[in-house]
Amino acid sequence: MAHVGDTQAGNIPLAEVPDVELYHPKSWITKYVFSQDAKVIAIQYSCTAIAIGLVGLVLSWLMRLQLGFPDTFSFIEASDYYQYVTMHGMIMVIYLLTALFLGGFGNYLIPLMVGARDMVFPYVNMLSYWVYLIAVIVLTASFFVPGGPTGAGWTLYPPQAILSGTPGQEWGIILMLVSLILFIIGFTMGGLNYVVTVLQARARGMTLMRLPLTIWGIFVATILALLAFPALFVACVMMLLDRVLGTSFFMPDIVEIGEQLAYTGGSPILFQHLFWFFGHPEVYIVALPAFGIVSDLISVHARKSIFGYRMMVWAIIAIGGLSFIVWAHHMYVSGMNPYFGFFFATTTLIIAVPTALKLYNWVLTLWKGNIHFTIPMLFCIAFIVTFLNGGITGLFLGNVAVDVPLSDTMFVVAHFHMVMGVAPIFVVFGAIYHWFPLMSGRMLNEGMGKFHFWVTFVGAYLIYFPMHYLGFVGVPRRYYEVGETSFIPDSAADLNAFITVMVLIVGFAQVVFIFNIIRSLIKGKLAERNPWNATTLEWQTAEFPPGHGNFGDLPVVYRWAYEFSLPGVKDDFIPQNLAPNLINMADDDDSVDEQVAE
């Protein structure tokens, strides 16, 4: 521990850089509404994302009611079901998870954890949120236009997405495309901030390799998003033109209801390539921040340094790079050249290597750790198992021969919910329980938290495990009603009913969670300054919860974020910004100076 005893270094002069000029809000409106403070923007992003996420959740209940008890709910018609599926998928993936991880956690945590006063371009950051809000409003508006929202499936495949017969062909699809375009513009504004703040605004001593893994995850995910969203952007623009101006980017010569349409010569497959060139990295845009956050939460709540920090960073970068060359594994059934299939299957399997490495490292971090079974820790463990589970079914689906029969069945639905639905949502929950005290100054209620965790965790397995079996027997995905078939046994209907009941129970647990948040905001137990004894800078702010400008003097960083349970040190953690001469050594309350003198 050479660096612990180094006394000279204790008096490092404060940063000589002129402090950044901070924007100061002048009125209530600029402080809480049109605010340029990343923390306020983060809360705005999170609340909007969670609100629209609740819409997505309710849609999933409606779908499950229909699947569990067909012919019971007369208000759900086939076209309604398609609309629910589409809006649910799109809302969950883009408007909830992407916005929450990057716009919410990214905005809140990046400046605090790298030791900056704010994002580097606060004005652009503010615009980012408002454009996002407009995107959400446009999306929501599509529920109220004639014909309702689009029912094309979240993949929006042409030609069906813009032809009659698909619900929402009139207005829904247009609003969906416009909303996505807006979302991408808004995201790009925010994304620039997240990346540049990490690169340029770190506190003194915060080298790249001292960044907490949370920041690494968000950082690389943002780069992925900045490079992947343009694909969705052109795809949306082209489809919008096809729909509105009658161009034929994606529209082949086609007959609709016996009538030859004016479209001619377009390429529907091109859309699939563009969509999945975005779509696969999107999985990692959601997963990488989750990876990062889990690494930090595990380390803090097991009081152990993360195992293989450098490997973890490199794995994040490797996964990010590889995720751009696997997209066509979503298109095995599109009639591609077998050599392409072979190539994409190979790259898909290769990506499992860095991913597995991360899993091993998490488990090794827990190994012999002083594990505190706090709620964040419980959610982290749940994440690890669930992600492993979804990852393994992913390996199967990555192989062409296995994917072809399973494609478009409930097996796929089970797979992607495990890996990018449930697992990242667990991390969102864990992160909220972990950082809620920082954001609000109050603790969330333990009891309700335990209830929320166990019901959600066990429930998620009861929901999605059976779905794998449904997929095996051939229950198709995106079907309003299966009806009579020769191959699906009657018992599948019982299983479906069971799943639906579980969904409603899990849904109730989420209501408890929301209630817990609201109640704790008002009368939760007051939090201590650093309730989890974490090492990272966000707990070392001038005020608690952090105020405008975050820090008093900008912090100086002396070490990485994982200095836990060091032998010879009194506390079981050393904050990143604690000067070496201030570290309390065990059995001696005096400073290190005397230790060295002895």
Add this chain to the structure above:
Amino acid sequence: MSIFSQISEKPWLESVDNIINMRPSNAFHVPTPIVGLRILLAAMTVLFVLTAISYADHMRLPNWRPLPDPFLLWLNTLILITSSVALQWARSAARHGDLGAVKKVFFAGGVLAIAFLLGQFLVSQQLVDMGYYASSNSANAFFYLITGLHALHLTGGMVAWGRTITKLLRGFSASQIALSVELCAIYWHFLLFVWLGLFTLMVST
């Protein structure tokens, strides 16, 4: 330090001395707005490359009927080149503190860009008049898509240009506006290269 040596550090071994020797802020030696601009340009590169790939993909399809290259398009290209040259001139003038020159050439560069945008608009008018509608063939559709996307990005650049002009009018010194001018120049060159690439693609096919 290069990014590669930075990410091969071993943070758990590093001693405190490193910090003392470290620059006050360990950011990269480039002004923050320029880092931001570069990242934005990376995202835009993906956008235009994918558009070009889509174009190339469509060319292979049987219905593809290329459209003529109006003479005006060559003229516009020339105008865009001069616009970029003007901004480059302004950039070096700003660096040398020659405020008078900055004002003239920077303004001229923007006017040329406006001329380019008008020219592009005229080209599309001509083509529409000749009956090349976006809906009648993918080649036409792509022409309007590509020129449109490019023009939109340039229009976005005009906002930055306008803001810099107001700064110039409000009497900022050369050193105060050097960065703004530089950002505009970089963005202009980028869009020029994009245009040259797309233009070559379109006339050669």
